[in-house]
Amino acid sequence: MREIRVGSWAELHERLFEDSWQESLGRHRSNFAYRGRALASEVSRRASSGSAAT
Numbered sequence: 001m002r003e004i005r006v007g008s009w010a011e012l013h014e015r016l017f018e019d020s021w022q023e024s025l026g027r028h029r030s031n032f033a034y035r036g037r038a039l040a041s042e043v044s045r046r047a048s049s050g051s052a053a054t
Contacts (some may be wrong), residue, residue: 006012020028 017028022029
């Protein structure tokens with residue numbers, strides 16, 4: 001993974017959204033998928049069954 005250092009909040013914002021403009025949608029949208037919900041579901045399932053979540 002490449003480390004990028006920014007010098008200001010404005011630069012951080014620019015870096016976060018660079019290459020995310022989707023012309024067909026007329027908005028910024030990442031090409032990456034958020035997978036946190038699946039993890040949360042797994043933790044919830046394990047908690048319900050009494051299994052230790054690791």
